[in-house]
Amino acid sequence: MTDWSEPIRKKGFVLNFQTKKLQEISDRHITNPCRSVEEYEKLNMLGQGTYGVVYRVRDKKTKKEYALKKVKVDRDLFRDGFPVACLREISILKSCKHENIVDLKEVVVGEQLEKIFLVMEYCEQDLASLLDNLEKPFSESEVKCIIMQLLRGLEYLHGHYIIHRDIKVSNLLLTDTGCLKIADFGLARTFSVPQKSMTPGLVTLWYRPPELLLGSPNQSTAIDMWAVGCILGELLSHKPLLPGTSEISQINLIVDLLGTPSESIWPGFKDLPALQNFNLRQQPYNNLKTRFPYLSQVGLRLLNFLFMYDPMKRATAVECLQSSYFKEAPLPADPKLMPSFPQHRNLKASTSSMTSGRTRTQERVGNSNISDILGNVLKKKRFE
Structure with missing residues (x-):
């Protein structure tokens, strides 16, 4: 019986356009499947903007707190593949490693195809x-x-x-x-x-x-x-x-x-x-x-x-x-x-206190x- 939580191990091949020959996909290009957003417990909303909603969440296994950004995606865009804007943001965040830039921990998914979430380090x-x-x-x-x-x-x-x-x-x-x-x-x-x-x-x-x-x-x-x-x-x-x-x-x-x-x-x-x-x-x-x-x-x-x-x-x-x-x-x-x-x-009265500013x-x-x-x-x- 297949264990879907295990990484994909089956080898694949791609066509090398320079040599015109099939080339085996290396292990370093085989990644684990995305985890489900259900593995995080939602605590409260931190903010909402034009390009997504951010929540404070807790990993149910490790009990560590993170910031979870729900990426706003047009369902119709998936007809032509994964949205370029979303790919760009994920790619840039994954490439950045600096103490003054927020760290992207992982990308998780919901039940629907267009439900994509970025799990980032939590800042108070x-x-x-x-x-x-x-x-x-x-x-x-x-x-x-x-x-x-x-x-x-x-x-x-x-x-x-x-x-x-x-x-x-x-x-x-x-x-x-x-x-x-x-x-x-x-x-x-x-x-x-x-x-x-x-x-x-x-x-x-x-x-x-x-x-x-x-x-x-x-x-x-x-x-x-x-x-x-x-x-x-x-x-x-x-x-x-x-x-x-x-x-x-x-x-x-x-x-x-x-x-x-x-x-x-x-x-x-x-x-x-x-x-x-x-x-x-x-x-x-x-x-x-x-x-x-x-x-x-x-x-x-x-x-x-x-x-x-x-x-x-x-x-x-x-x-x-x-x-x-x-x-x-x-x-x-x-x-x-x-x-x-x-x-x-994170305060219950944060909405009223922030609008007074x-x-x-x-x-x-x-x-x-x-x-x-x-x-x-x-x-x-x-x-x-």
Whole structure:
């Protein structure tokens, strides 16, 4: 009688297109079958987003706790095989091994073909809900600790030709030992040199860089670095830095903070698609120093470097980690000495307590193309 829990041992063959001969499949390409999701006990929901629902679960055998992400899949897509987007996320997560990137333990399945779940290491906090419930804001030393870990994770990703494309506080997890983990790779993509065009406008609105807002077809690691600047500003000011409600609103907030870009500081700026339909408001001043009067000169320099309009000149993760900002007082806190917090996501009253904090429902507003939003309201003009 066959034991279906045992690994598949039967040898198979594939056709080698170079030699035109059948080639035996090696043992290293034969894997165990996926376990059932029923082997995990569901405890509570941790979060829900556009690309999946995440639960806290417990392995019934080992009693260890994990995060279980139910991947949102269109049933009809299975007619053409396993969804490419889901395969991409699993492939990227399996290839990443770094202390600041969430670890994928295994993939489990439900009774129906389209029910797919990712089992990942469990982290006690996500930064968004933590910020919504903090009684006392993070100190500058703690902010530096968080940002340095984020930069190390991005240094690893970018060094392995991976763009996350959705860096935001709700996708950053924290353990009780102070370790930050980058999570949710549903939008992540690998890139090559030279880079190819990718689907535009997917980065969450509050953290979306100006090149995407203005319709640039090119995407690089610079879009992740703009988001780092937004998160650094958010942690330092204790509130979202650029909380736009639409693409136009988002552009105006950026211009208010950094001034109006020009061809001299951003070559190719005047040729961006969105600028064929409207004029940016003229605002000649960089107001970062006004917004952060307590920040040191090297801190302001780092923020300016992260907020360079030209993606080619924007800071890289490697460059940021070498910044003097992390070497001056107050020095970054040791992750092990970071404070611990109540696990708000696991409390029965978490829904009511989180809704009383800062609302983040506007984060994904504005995914439509800015040219469609403008319509006939604004006259077609160009920068000269």
